[in-house]
Amino acid sequence: MNPFTYSSATAVEDAVRDNASHEGAAYIGGGTNILDLMKENVARPTHLVGLNKLPLTAIEPTPEGGLRLGALATNADTAWNEEVKRRYPLLNQAILAGASPQLRNMATNGGNLMQRTRCYYFYDTATPCNKREPGSGCGAIGGFNRIHAILGASEQCIATHPSDMCIALAALAATVRVSGPNGERTIPFEDFHRLPGNTPERDNNLEPGELITGLDLPAKGFEKNFSYLKLRDRNSYAFALVSVAAALELDGDTIKDARLALGGVAHKPWRDQEAENLLKGQPATPETFARAAAKVVESAKGYGSNNFKIELARRAIVRALKQAAEGSQHASDVFLNSNP
Amino acid sequence: MSTTNYIGKPTSRVDGPAKVTGAATYAAEFHVPNMAYGWVVSSPIAKGRITKVHADEVLAIPGVLEVFSHENVPGLAWFDRNYKDDVAPGGSPFRPLHEDKIKFNQQPIALVVAETLELARYASSVLRIDYEEEAHETDIEAKRDEGFEPGRGKSGWMPPPPPRGNPDKAWEEAEHHIEHEYVHGAQHHNPMEMYGATVEWRGDKKLTVYDKTQGVVNVQNYLTKIFGLSKDDCRVINQYMGGGFGSGLRPQYSVFLAVLASLELKRSVRVTLTRQQMFSFGHRPHTLQYVKLGTNPDGTLAAIQHHALHETSQFEEYTENVVNWSGMLYQCENVKLGYQLAKLDVFTPQDMRAPGAATGSFALEVAMDEMAAAAGIDPIDFRIRNYAEEDQNAGKPFSSKRLRDCYHQGAAKFGWEKRNPQPRSMRKGNRLVGYGMAGGVWDATQKKAAAKATLTADGKLQVSSATADIGTGTYTIMTQIAAETLGLPLEAVTFKLGDTDMPEAPVQGGSWTAASVGSAVKSVCEAIGEKLLKLAQKMEGSPLKGASPDEVEFVNGQIRLSNNPNEAVVIRDVLQASGETRLETDTSATPNLLKQATHSMHSHNAVFVEVEVDEEFGTVHVTRVLNAVAAGRILNPKTARSQVLGSIVWGISMALMEETIMDHQFGRYMNHNYSEYHIPVQADINDIEVLFVEEEDDVVNPLGVKGVGEIGLLGVAAAITNAVYHATGKRVRDLPIYLDKLL
Amino acid sequence: MIQQSSTSAAQAGGVAAPPPTGTVRLTINGQQHTLQIAPWTTLLDALREYVHLTGTKKGCDHGQCGACTVLVNGKRINSCLSLAVMHEDHDITTIEGLGSQENLHPLQQAFIDHDAFQCGYCTPGQICSAQGLINEGRAHTEEEIKEHMSGNLCRCGAYAGILNAVKEVVDAKSSEPRR
Ligand SMILES: Cc1cc2nc3c(=O)[nH]c(=O)nc-3n(C[C@H](O)[C@H](O)[C@H](O)COP(=O)(O)OP(=O)(O)OC[C@H]3O[C@@H](n4cnc5c(N)ncnc54)[C@H](O)[C@@H]3O)c2cc1C
Ligand code: SF4
Ligand code: FES
Numbered sequence A: 001m002n003p004f005t006y007s008s009a010t011a012v013e014d015a016v017r018d019n020a021s022h023e024g025a026a027y028i029g030g031g032t033n034i035l036d037l038m039k040e041n042v043a044r045p046t047h048l049v050g051l052n053k054l055p056l057t058a059i060e061p062t063p064e065g066g067l068r069l070g071a072l073a074t075n076a077d078t079a080w081n082e083e084v085k086r087r088y089p090l091l092n093q094a095i096l097a098g099a100s101p102q103l104r105n106m107a108t109n110g111g112n113l114m115q116r117t118r119c120y121y122f123y124d125t126a127t128p129c130n131k132r133e134p135g136s137g138c139g140a141i142g143g144f145n146r147i148h149a150i151l152g153a154s155e156q157c158i159a160t161h162p163s164d165m166c167i168a169l170a171a172l173a174a175t176v177r178v179s180g181p182n183g184e185r186t187i188p189f190e191d192f193h194r195l196p197g198n199t200p201e202r203d204n205n206l207e208p209g210e211l212i213t214g215l216d217l218p219a220k221g222f223e224k225n226f227s228y229l230k231l232r233d234r235n236s237y238a239f240a241l242v243s244v245a246a247a248l249e250l251d252g253d254t255i256k257d258a259r260l261a262l263g264g265v266a267h268k269p270w271r272d273q274e275a276e277n278l279l280k281g282q283p284a285t286p287e288t289f290a291r292a293a294a295k296v297v298e299s300a301k302g303y304g305s306n307n308f309k310i311e312l313a314r315r316a317i318v319r320a321l322k323q324a325a326e327g328s329q330h331a332s333d334v335f336l337n338s339n340p
Numbered sequence B: 001m002s003t004t005n006y007i008g009k010p011t012s013r014v015d016g017p018a019k020v021t022g023a024a025t026y027a028a029e030f031h032v033p034n035m036a037y038g039w040v041v042s043s044p045i046a047k048g049r050i051t052k053v054h055a056d057e058v059l060a061i062p063g064v065l066e067v068f069s070h071e072n073v074p075g076l077a078w079f080d081r082n083y084k085d086d087v088a089p090g091g092s093p094f095r096p097l098h099e100d101k102i103k104f105n106q107q108p109i110a111l112v113v114a115e116t117l118e119l120a121r122y123a124s125s126v127l128r129i130d131y132e133e134e135a136h137e138t139d140i141e142a143k144r145d146e147g148f149e150p151g152r153g154k155s156g157w158m159p160p161p162p163p164r165g166n167p168d169k170a171w172e173e174a175e176h177h178i179e180h181e182y183v184h185g186a187q188h189h190n191p192m193e194m195y196g197a198t199v200e201w202r203g204d205k206k207l208t209v210y211d212k213t214q215g216v217v218n219v220q221n222y223l224t225k226i227f228g229l230s231k232d233d234c235r236v237i238n239q240y241m242g243g244g245f246g247s248g249l250r251p252q253y254s255v256f257l258a259v260l261a262s263l264e265l266k267r268s269v270r271v272t273l274t275r276q277q278m279f280s281f282g283h284r285p286h287t288l289q290y291v292k293l294g295t296n297p298d299g300t301l302a303a304i305q306h307h308a309l310h311e312t313s314q315f316e317e318y319t320e321n322v323v324n325w326s327g328m329l330y331q332c333e334n335v336k337l338g339y340q341l342a343k344l345d346v347f348t349p350q351d352m353r354a355p356g357a358a359t360g361s362f363a364l365e366v367a368m369d370e371m372a373a374a375a376g377i378d379p380i381d382f383r384i385r386n387y388a389e390e391d392q393n394a395g396k397p398f399s400s401k402r403l404r405d406c407y408h409q410g411a412a413k414f415g416w417e418k419r420n421p422q423p424r425s426m427r428k429g430n431r432l433v434g435y436g437m438a439g440g441v442w443d444a445t446q447k448k449a450a451a452k453a454t455l456t457a458d459g460k461l462q463v464s465s466a467t468a469d470i471g472t473g474t475y476t477i478m479t480q481i482a483a484e485t486l487g488l489p490l491e492a493v494t495f496k497l498g499d500t501d502m503p504e505a506p507v508q509g510g511s512w513t514a515a516s517v518g519s520a521v522k523s524v525c526e527a528i529g530e531k532l533l534k535l536a537q538k539m540e541g542s543p544l545k546g547a548s549p550d551e552v553e554f555v556n557g558q559i560r561l562s563n564n565p566n567e568a569v570v571i572r573d574v575l576q577a578s579g580e581t582r583l584e585t586d587t588s589a590t591p592n593l594l595k596q597a598t599h600s601m602h603s604h605n606a607v608f609v610e611v612e613v614d615e616e617f618g619t620v621h622v623t624r625v626l627n628a629v630a631a632g633r634i635l636n637p638k639t640a641r642s643q644v645l646g647s648i649v650w651g652i653s654m655a656l657m658e659e660t661i662m663d664h665q666f667g668r669y670m671n672h673n674y675s676e677y678h679i680p681v682q683a684d685i686n687d688i689e690v691l692f693v694e695e696e697d698d699v700v701n702p703l704g705v706k707g708v709g710e711i712g713l714l715g716v717a718a719a720i721t722n723a724v725y726h727a728t729g730k731r732v733r734d735l736p737i738y739l740d741k742l743l
Numbered sequence C: 001m002i003q004q005s006s007t008s009a010a011q012a013g014g015v016a017a018p019p020p021t022g023t024v025r026l027t028i029n030g031q032q033h034t035l036q037i038a039p040w041t042t043l044l045d046a047l048r049e050y051v052h053l054t055g056t057k058k059g060c061d062h063g064q065c066g067a068c069t070v071l072v073n074g075k076r077i078n079s080c081l082s083l084a085v086m087h088e089d090h091d092i093t094t095i096e097g098l099g100s101q102e103n104l105h106p107l108q109q110a111f112i113d114h115d116a117f118q119c120g121y122c123t124p125g126q127i128c129s130a131q132g133l134i135n136e137g138r139a140h141t142e143e144e145i146k147e148h149m150s151g152n153l154c155r156c157g158a159y160a161g162i163l164n165a166v167k168e169v170v171d172a173k174s175s176e177p178r179r
């Protein structure tokens, strides 16, 4: 870990200003990702702007009838928030499926969006990685890539975004609120994270110095028919090999509206609107679900150790949609991995 | 009635209060004044040469004290034998910072010492080192045809016995036969506590070394030989150890580097490894095994052939007993066993919980399941039909063997009769259910060990031995043995360990501590007892006058006549009457080789497993495990049960999760952390239980104990593999059973 | 022959001197501590190396094991992934603050009774985590407790004992009359 100076901001403008006035500065929320990366010498900020005193911990209704999640609310407080549980149980379950109770108590909503890939090579400075050191090559392509992407990858990078929370946010079509040196703006969740392309060093479309201040959830929460399904190498405290956020609005047996997003398969939370369209207006049957699943993995590509994810993702989508249709998952204080 | 009979009674750990309150101090936690911190720099390449260490740049940072590397390390001992620790395998031991050569990835190549931990860590991250890289070979697949038979291995290793009968012909002619390859990758011990040492500089080259090790004596021998220190000047202490599992049998480079820095800087130094560096030394070797079995029409085994090939380093020939067990677990007249090593550019593997046997029993016991299925026999029946009444490898009877009871009692308690033999025939909801079983055998060993006992006038007994408690319960069982031998209440006895100032004991491993140190503790307490008796007999009007040691017993704080318990004297009174303030003695216990030479001494187990498998996802849930163990006398059912429960968790881990993955592009393990090297978490563990089968044995040692640290692991991974087959009809022969192997 | 350098950070020998240390005030187990430390000192290292409260363990230093779990304002966190400076006005409780050998906390007693450890290295983290779980009050059944104790690895595999110990104390709490 390299030396840095530290300051703690109490207002958004101060944080942004402080960040802009230090070359090589970074924000720190809960610290669970940036400190990890600093200890591995992957991140080397010279100055840290502490955010935990910012007045951004509230979770409150938006004028549009949705819910605003403060960027500095912890993942735990968000998951357990009564409004989140009542109106957005998919988000409640997705958050609780991630990390551990301790980490969720520390991790902030803003930091969760910004967490970087868990690619082994990205984390290990002894190996090449285009994301960490552009142009150095990709260790994972041709290497050990069990946890890597099958969708939307590039020849430069096949990393995945590791978040669970973000998969639910993608399915719920949240909006990211940011504040930066050039003022405030909002970014649709779909456009927040990027595919690697030729610039794998960029995970998202945040401009330098911009601060996430909150996340807006639209009014529609799919609170009746949803599922968050997470498949991993052990029952808890492990990142997803494949995860699926499925949400349905049903009219009898007919699907009125549908959302489908996957984790563990791409450089960004992978929402597939074409597959959603294949669901809409159709009967909620295994055949319909299978068609949507086939659509999602249509363009999937394996890189060796992760080939299995294509079939696994297909099956997981069908199962999650089935669970969503059955309405068998509910908001809860504890995510139980009993489904898979 | 005796209230001081503790042996065999469930007893809470005497070190429990210290451990649950954080008062137990581990090696890297000793607070010594004016301490500097060392941080290890590890090689980023697998093979090559260091051409330059740019130490000057780092030394310019205020607070950085020194950068040690091969460029400046002073001339230390020259001969290999100085670096050979007590349990080193054959070959030439690795010498840290000795030369410019890089022999394995993550090799320690420099130590940066600074005033603070943070500074040492930072300075090591900016230390520039130039290398010349050479081509490496880390893939055992490339060395399949280059296996060789090891020469002299480490102590305890036995080359496979010569073939018996006509194994090739018998296999060809067998009614049913199978042959398959079984594989598992490298696994790292990964104890929770990372290796580290605090070296206290006491002036004038006198050191107290707090080191994480399974044997303080081994570390002391190693350090004194290399650094030319006298034993008096190099005291090694380790009272608590945050897990070892074999990784602490040999001295770790952390202690070497800390001592080096301390001697050079004439200052106290602490060196702790990182979790990533915990993947830079010994491991269970990646092993390829080939098993051929054949049966006769009556279901007896016609032939057993078992061959193993595993990796070792370029510089040492690490050996473990992988295949020998296959010649002794079942009765068979035609047996051929083979064992080979292949040299790779990796660090030397290292004994890891039930070394060799965990590997061998996986292959043999899965093969036995396949054989039973091919012959259409129930797997338990099949094993009982082939029950070995004697050890055919050695041509000796077993000192005791209650494996048959493990099968019967285990099967009954588990409910094996509910198993429909047909694979894929059992279901629960949308999950497939499978039952599987397997078992194993492990050595019962006693080594020479010594102990010292001091009884003071207040009736308090202190016993000590330079052994270790790596979580096995040594503190507690030794306290029980001492208390019971002298008839004292548990609270009056203190057992101390882990200090080279104490009488010598072997490294803690091989499940031999209970037998070895336990025998020494018993013997030293008996010696104190004899002294006490003599003093008691001198007391005025002593009812014990003329009684021989066999005629008295030590119970409830008294010495009394065995045939007339009312004739007794109180132990505390004896000392007070004698005017002695303390009685002290030390003795050692050595195995009774004469008695043992005529027997084969082993513990056995049988494991029963239920799994549920989600067929679509291939996720395996181990819902029930019952481990039936016959391991002689159980000194403390509470701590012994925990050891076996721990082994079950290890077996689940080995079967479903654990594998250190080498990327051969870089010759580097890539999942070198707790996040990607998976071991079970609380949510993975369901109903697990232990059944100790009663077993008496007066050959193994005076206590009749065989040790329980390792036997419990045997068969667990195989039983899970067999249960997965029963559930799904899919036979996985390479561990771990990741979900994708069942898709 | 490939020439390579282990790090690209120290370009041309220009290694920066670290900034000076500063004063950090921490309240640990009800006691005030004033430390002179660099901002890049984690809460875990501050506890272990500067305050010499070594009951809090380091099992990975990367948030992957839970051995470093402490309570901050009653909530469990991994102290290895947190900076000491981030906790100046917080109430920090470590294992040493829960109970002592003479006066064991109910969880500590339950861990001994159920033999919920072997080497004991994960134990302080398990116990602090269990206290956090109890403070949260969201896990009650065995399944729930198992999931919510899954942020604490135990390489010795003492999970069965840990579960029984935590369950016993959780059950005792829930049967206490509510005030
Ligand atoms: C062992 C382990 C297991 C985990 N398992 C999972 C899992 O299964 N599922 C899962 O989803 N996650 C998992 N996580 C990741 C965890 O969820 C993230 O680390 C966490 O959400 C990051 O939040 P933070 O506040 O701690 O971020 P920090 O570490 O503080 O920051 C992360 C990044 O975001 C930036 N940042 C922080 N806040 C803001 C802001 N408001 N605006 C702009 N930039 C900001 C920082 O500069 C930094 O670059 C795991 C983490 C660990 C260590
Ligand atoms: S996949 Fe991406 S993050 Fe991983 S090594 Fe390749 S470039 Fe780096
Ligand atoms: S040391 Fe903090 S989680 Fe492992």
Ligand code: FES
Binding pocket: B192, B242, B243, B471, C116, C117, C118, C119, C120, C121, C122, C123, C153, C154, C155, C156, C157, C158
């Ligand atoms: S008791 Fe040893 S790691 Fe848990």
